[in-house]
Amino acid sequence: MSLEIWQGDITSLKVDVIVNAANKELRGGGGVDGAIHRAAGPKLDPACRALGGCETGEAKITPGFDLPAKYVIHTVGPIYSGSHSDPLLLAACYRNSLRVAQENGLHSVAFSAISTGVYGYPLGAASKIAFTEVRKWLRDHKDYDLRVIMVAYDARTYALYQKLLG
Template sequence: MIVVERGRAVLEVAQGDITRLDVDAIVNAANRTLLGGGGVDGAIHRAAGPELLAECRMLGGCETGEAKITKGYRLPARHVIHTVGPVWQGGEADEDRLLASCYRKSLALAAAHGLSSIAFPAISTGVYGFPPERAAPLAVGTVVETLVEYPIGRIVFCCFSDESTRLHVTALKAHAGPTPWSS
């Protein structure tokens, strides 16, 4: 685990199960239907219980790069922010912009709902095939840039694998310098 203070925010990299984190919101790397699936999406739906699926049915899905919010139900997190990451297609299908949008839109939703802590998985790096070594610096860089507009107090990059943890730690260390809003 690494913790970096950036002005008004604390950014962390932790390895473990995102469904066990006690934060205002966890981010779900969802599919476009929002009705559950494999990986982190399935784990979140299982841990939250059937009420999450019932609420997701009412949302009408979600487009790639966008985000929607629900209650957390049986999770320690009070909310779930569902975002649909891009499927990797070799880097020529606007994947970087769409992945960055997932992080930006999730932070915007958190701020709009007055949330002060949020945890992100490594969006799109599982079955969607986004290269983890490309995704981690993009995720951390996007979050650091977006915090200027949406000052969330605590951001956790919750990684499942050793490799993802290492990549996120490296990316966060690269962004550990002063920010435009450092005190």
């Protein structure tokens, strides 16, 4: 069981599953979502369509197709509004993604920085929620062997993750 950070392109990681910051339709958008869809190849879109969308805070899984990762967990983060529900929904993204990983017997999970791109969630607040939820899940599931990698696409995010990792 471990929590690590890594800087780079999440689509290049050879892990059991990468977590995509998806939209409700699961139809490849911009940012990390678009990058994952492009890297996974043309089979990902029909697999996502077959799932019938995904609600904010929930998580669904597809094969990784052409990605080095075996699977993709798609989770829909909140569009930041400053409301009291934003942190609850963002925390649910991490919790539900980890639950889906465990239910599918996956032991290495890489997370993108959910909701911090076009959805506008402030990076500092979102990162604290992410690390808090992952640590809590790992504590509550000590019997499950899981390696969690928090992926920072840029140096600013990586520096923040280093601080939060301690």
